[in-house]
Amino acid sequence: MEPSQSPVLSKYDFGRLRNMWEPLVLEVVAGLIQRWEMCDCQDCVFDVTALALNQLPSKYWVLDKYDVLTTPDSFLNDANNKRLAEESVLRALRLVEKNPHH
Numbered sequence: 001m002e003p004s005q006s007p008v009l010s011k012y013d014f015g016r017l018r019n020m021w022e023p024l025v026l027e028v029v030a031g032l033i034q035r036w037e038m039c040d041c042q043d044c045v046f047d048v049t050a051l052a053l054n055q056l057p058s059k060y061w062v063l064d065k066y067d068v069l070t071t072p073d074s075f076l077n078d079a080n081n082k083r084l085a086e087e088s089v090l091r092a093l094r095l096v097e098k099n100p101h102h
């Protein structure tokens with residue numbers, strides 16, 4: 001995440017604020033690229049990733065702080081979450097393939 005441009009917020013490390021779906025979504029995207037199942041240009045990869053993330057419920061955690069409370073590992077290893085990420089990416093891919101920006 002880009003640090004905010006606001007001087008008020010410049011002292012905070014917003015890089016520690018992480019979208020929990022992102023690693024799951026990127027894993028699915030990587031698999032599709034490796035298996036030649038989607039276009040690997042930057043436009044398509046970013047469009048599919050952004051669309052897939054937008055379709056999933058917001059889920060953030062603060063790195064190194066709340067790990068104990070919401071253990072990201074249990075979220076990332078959850079079979080249902082993996083399935084939801086995969087479905088979201090495939091739905092996004094179908095939309096992007098219909099209207100690619102490359």
Ligand SMILES: [Zn+2]
Nearest residue numbers: 039041044102
């Ligand atoms: Zn493309």
